[in-house]
Amino acid sequence: MIDEKNDELKIKQTKEINEQKQIVQKPSIINNNPTEIEVDRESLKKKDKMEEYLKKYYPNFFANFELLEYIESGSTGIVYKGKTTNAGNKQLYSFKFCIHSGDKKNNKAKYHEIVNQKGLHHINICQILAFYKINDKDFFSVSELGKFGDIDNFLHKFMRRRYLSESFVNYLAKPILEALFYMHKRKLFHMDIKKGNIVLDSEMELKIIDFSSSFSYQGYAPDHELKFGRIGTGRYMAPEILNKASISMKEAQKIDIYSFGITIYYLAFGCYPYGLSEIKGGEYDKIVEKLNNAKFEIPKDFEISKKFENFLKNVVEIDYKKRYNIEQALEDPWIKGWDIIAEEKENTGIQENFIIRLISDNIPKFNEYMK
């Protein structure tokens, strides 16, 4: 049985946390800006250029917020760290600017990201705290900040490692599954689970971000057949997505499971399964070819537990009919073993033994960073 009580408790805890964090802020003001603002999107990664843009098109920003530094960007968002101008509020936030102007290929407003994400209250899903329209196409949102950034950055820039220990991967795997379980129960697929769309906050709590590819299937029956386009990110895309297969709503939840599987495989070994590391993410035909001849293997020179190997095999299973669904993944012995670590985390206190023992051997700077 899935622990529903635990799920509800997490929702309650998250609500309480967010009440404390709530930004005191007026509702969104829709400015009378032109819909086509010609701007070099790339330049907005520079703080002074972003400030210039905001001064021109959203001057209200500065009455309430202050930009601190550029964090990262993806195909839809340019993300900054920032805070409120309220001196009593020391909290830092993430500001995601979705500015499509001048980018003809990608100029449709993706409010559905906000619509799909804002109603979610789960400790492992990044909470959107406010949303502002700049014009009909462009907008920004304010959300919880993942202090350690996304797990790709965490791995490469912060830990300076290609892969993590099995226990660390285990520590990250369960919260992703719990967040997916929560989303799927609310009839929402994320559709772009990957290292870059998962952040870690200052307490090493994991948060799923980026609902720009998410798909809400409210109103569909479980046996409703759906054909998805190639949505998501190259090597994380499930074979049924790459092959544009028709798939029932009930089975479509396994698309997120596959991407989750690729993510944790990478975290454990620093490479993708099925030889996908040899090709680029955008080479869809080559990815399909690799998957057609796929054989599940653990890279040489790695020793992992049999339980982990079995779990991995079931989550990156090519055939979605055989692949684990979310309930099976949460019930797997490798995942259930995590509770022992979770208990230990609660007993020892996060800043002390638990996390430090888990990772400090590999990152001498960790203790310094946590001060």
Ligand SMILES: Nc1ncnc2c1ncn2[C@@H]1O[C@H](COP(=O)(O)OP(=O)(O)O)[C@@H](O)[C@H]1O
């Ligand atoms: N809440 C956050 N905390 C920390 N970093 C974030 C946060 N949101 C986004 N980022 C960083 O910005 C990048 C782009 O944001 P994302 O929401 O994934 O946009 P896109 O839709 O363009 O991929 C992420 O990969 C991550 O590195």
Ligand SMILES: [Mg+2]
């Ligand atoms: Mg992203």
